[in-house]
Amino acid sequence: MAAVEAETNHERGKLGFSLDVPFPSSLEASIALRSLSPDKEPRRGGISKQLSVSGSTLSVRWSADEARILRVSVNSFLVHLSLVIETMDMFGPAVSQ
Amino acid sequence: MTVVIGFEGSANKIGIGIIRDGEVLSNPRRTYITPPGQGFMPSDTARHHRAVILTVLKEALEQAGLKPADIDCVAYTKGPGMGAPLVTVALVARTVAQLWGKPLLGVNHCIGHIEMGRLITQANNPTVLYVSGGNTQVIAYSERRYRIFGETIDIAVGNCLDRFARVIKISNDPSPGYNIEQMAKKGSQYVELPYTVKGMDVSFSGILSYIEEVAHKMLSSGQCAAEDLCFSLQETLFSMLVEITERAMAHCGSQEVLIVGGVGCNLRLQEMMGVMCKERGAKLFATDERFCIDNGAMIAQAGWEMFRSGQVTELEDSWITQRYRTDEVEVTWRD
Structure with a gap:
């Protein structure tokens, strides 16, 4: 019950932001997801971020209290994403496992 | 392999x-x-x-x-x-x-x-002095942990050196500490600074505040040269580090010292530690800038x-x- 309540509060009156990133294949999208997921948003930062992969698309959904905090988070995510893609371009493709 | x-x-x-x-x-x-x-x-x-x-x-x-x-x-x-x-x-x-x-x-x-210090120097079970821009610790191994015997209670020794370098605009190329070390060789006058060893721990922020406060006054009035300040700061900071390292060695019964971290490639620190080791019949291990x-x-x-x-x-x-x-x-x- 508490989880449902928290989820409802979470959405109400919050800023939302969605981003879809296409990758050549689902393998690359999953690698990017696992590279970008481990570092959590700062606690008590008034922001949350959900990453998921569907097919070859990496999707990110933000929910934030303030535009200022949202901008910082989205900006740093895009910077990190660029570095991951650059790394894949230079040191890929992934070996078959 | x-x-x-x-x-x-x-x-x-x-x-x-x-x-x-x-x-x-x-x-x-x-x-x-x-x-x-x-x-x-x-x-x-x-x-x-x-x-x-x-x-x-x-x-x-x-x-x-x-x-x-x-x-x-x-x-x-x-x-x-x-x-x-x-x-x-x-x-x-x-x-x-x-x-x-x-x-x-x-x-x-x-x-x-x-681990890099142990690999390069082949020191077996040393008392470790880890000194850099972000860390200052005296460490010894016991029971599956590297245990911290003493450390800074505020800023790292390298941070104290770096921030002093900024005060008198010493170059950061290749590193502020290296340039302080070179200037200190030309220092002749010892300027007394606070000496703050607290048991096994050290404190550097008070020394930094003090030297920040007096540096420009002393330099502009010609009381001393920038080289003298570099020399005095190094002598004071490094004496404190040697003191707590020696105390940790006495406590552990250790006959080896390994210096690691960026400040560890300072040859004056190595020299001062070497004197202490010689007096105790202990062996000093250190590496150069490639691995420090x-x-x-x-x-x-x-x-x-x-x-x-x-x-x-x-x-x-x-x-x-x-x-x-x-x-x-x-x-x-x-x-």
């Missing part, structure tokens, strides 16, 4: 090194150097690391003459350090580990320094030890952490 590649970028150096069973195959590094009077800020440092990290990685592989397939494990600095630069390096390490299908290993930066200063091989070496003892870090547990004490790590590779 076990080959480990190590990624380091917790402060203003970005380094990637490859180690094969104790042999350093490559260890390229770049330093983010700021203008005189300025320190390095996290976001600018991260930008520097992002701009060069893939080039450095290419160099590391080329110089070692290895292909990704030859590597057994990808080690990276988990912490402690500055958040933004740590994340930059971790992102690349995670990505290549997945591309190449290799296990990942998060390494404590301080443990990297200790942050580098990738040290992370590879600690990673090699950890990997060989069966450790790996799952991707979901590979988050970086700005605070990560030396004694948090269980040393699974030593008796």
Whole structure:
């Protein structure tokens, strides 16, 4: 019950932001997801971020209290994403496992 | 044979090194150097690391003459350090580990320094003085932990030196500490500064405040030269470090001292520690700037030890952490 309540509060009156990133294949999208997921948003930062992969698309959904905090988070995510893609371009493709 | 590649970028150096069973195959590094009077800020440092990290990685592989397939494990600095630069390096390490299908290993930066020092000097069970821009600790091994016997209660010794360099606009190229060391050789007059050893711990922030306060007055009135201040600051700081190291040795009954960390390549510190060691019949071990200063091989070496003892870090547990004490790590590779 508490989880449902928290989820409802979470959405109400919050800023939302969605981003879809296409990758050549689902393998690359999953690698990017696992590279970008481990570092959590700062606690008590008034922001949350959900990453998921569907097919070859990496999707990110933000929910934030303030535009200022949202901008910082989205900006740093895009910077990190660029570095991951650059790394894949230079040191890929992934070996078959 | 076990080959480990190590990624380091917790402060203003970005380094990637490859180690094969104790042999350093490559260890390229770049330093983010700021203008005189300025320190390095996290976001600018991260930008520097992002701009060069893939080039450095290419160099590391080329110089070692290895292909990704030859590597057994990808080690990276988990912490402690500055958040933004740590994340930059971790992102690349995670990505290549997945591309190449290799296990990942998060390494404590301080443990990297200790294990690299032990590898290079072959010191067996030393009392370790770890001195850098971000850390100041006296460490000894006991019961599967590197235990901290004494440490700074405020800023690191290297931070004190760096910030003094900014006050009198000493160049940060190649490092503020190196330039202070060169200037100190020409100092002749000793300016008395506070001396703050508190039991096994040391404090540097009061010394910094004091010298910040008096430096410009003394220099403009001609009471002393900048070289004299460099000399006096080094003598004071290093005496404090030698004192707490000696006390830790007496406590542990240790006959070996190993100096690691960026400040550890200061030859005056090594000389002062050497005098103390000689008086006690102990042996001093130190390395030069290739391995004292942050580098990738040290992370590879600690990673090699950890990997060989069966450790790996799952991707979901590979988050970086700005605070990560030396004694948090269980040393699974030593008796």
